[in-house]
Amino acid sequence: MTNRPATDVDAYLQQSSMIRLARQFEQLATGAAQVPRQPVLTRIRNRIADADVLEYHDRLVPKAGPLFSHFLASIPGILEEMSRVGVALSRLSRPRAESSGRPCLLYEIDAFDGSNARTLAAFSGGAVKTLTCSPNKANEEHFDRFADPALSRFVPMSFLKLDQDVLRTLVDDEDFHGGFDYIYETAAFQFYGKDRDFQIEQGCRMLRDDGLVFFLEKLNHTDRLEYERRERVKDEQHKAHYFTLEEIEWKRQQMLLRMYEGEVLLDELVSSIGRHFSHCYLLWNSTNFYEFVASNDGQRIEEFVRLLGPPLIEDQFVFEQPMLRKVLERAHG
Known part of the structure; x- marks a missing residue:
């Protein structure tokens, strides 16, 4: 499904879990519910040899808003992976920003209060400037509290409504008017349903021709028992550090059952990615969560993958081997 009229996009949005769960998201974003009982910090610090990754981690955690802190407490290893x-991305962007005379630009799709984007902008010394959107306006307060407006901006709307024309109207920084080098979907698509082709088209319409797009997704599984086994590992060996059993069950009943309705299989996601991009890597896996990077520029994606350090996650959460692998490569066009 492509090129839906604006009225259809409005109807699509109103029927989505992103809107139907707005009250629950408001509770999480304001810290009224599901607040981790201790700060979310890596439990494998002694395994992280790269000092820059540790510095990124140490910048990200203290300035995370309530919903992003909840997100970190909910997904094993995502803190280390985002670091x-x-x-x-910082290492990839610095020489390019210097040679081109312009910053690289990252767009976070429906990414809470922009905690990760704000961290990347600051960590890169402005080599990367960032834009975050979110349909939950409660996130804007926490973005404004910590963001450097010279480097990071926030738009309080769903990615479905945000295109280049809207962006030019809402954001006065002309750096953001020419398209993005990087787009990162922060586990957003599952809240809108299973139509990944349409969601990818809408989310990536502002991506530059040589850009990279990241998909962080919670995926379904062909074996429901295996899916549930991974959920138990996540809940018992990660979430239990931060939430009570009652809080974990509240989340399952209030949100996860609706979220499940929008999850797709790994092969389904890769097929949808392949209808838009010619190259794709699986970068990371944690229980039922997966992260991919895709591009139509083979050289660019290979350069990024070379700059990635080793995966940083406890073995009990990894269910895909090899974790880093190419899942798509073809001649574009």
Whole structure:
């Protein structure tokens, strides 16, 4: 499904879990519910040899808003993974920003209060400037509290409504008017349903021709028992550090059952990615969560992958081997 009229996009949005769960998201974003009982910090610090990854981690955690802190407490290893990817993007961007005379630009799709984007902008010394959107306006307060407006901006709307024309109207920084070098989907698509082709088209319409797009997704599994086994590992060996059993069950009943309705299989996601991009890597896996990077520029994606350090996650959460692998490569066009 492509090129839906604006009225259809409005109807699509109103029927989505992103809107139907707005009250629950408001509770999480304001810290009224599901607040981790201790700060989310890496439990494998002694395994992280790259000092830059540790520095990124140490910048990210203290300035995270309530919903992003909840997100970190909910997904095993995502804190370390975002730190690893952030460092790689910074290293990729600095020489390019210097040679081109312009910053690289990252767009976070429906990414809470922009905690990760703000961290990347600051860590890169402005080599990367960032834009975050979110349909939950409660996130804007925490973005404004910590963001450097010279480097990071926030738009309080769903990615479905945000295109280049809207961006030019809402954001006065002309750096953001020419398209993005990087786009990162922060586990957003599952809240809109299973139509990944349409979601990818809408989310990536502002990506530059040689850009990279990241998909962080919670995926379904052909074996429901295996899916549930991975959920138990996540809940018992990660979430239990931060939430009570009652809080974990509240989340399952209030949100996860609706989220499940929008999850797709790994092969389904890769097929949808392949209808838009010619190259794709699986970068990371944690229980039912997966992260991919895709591009139509083979040289660019290979350069990024070379800059990535080793995966930083405890073995019990990894269910895909090899974790880093090419899942798509073809001649574009």
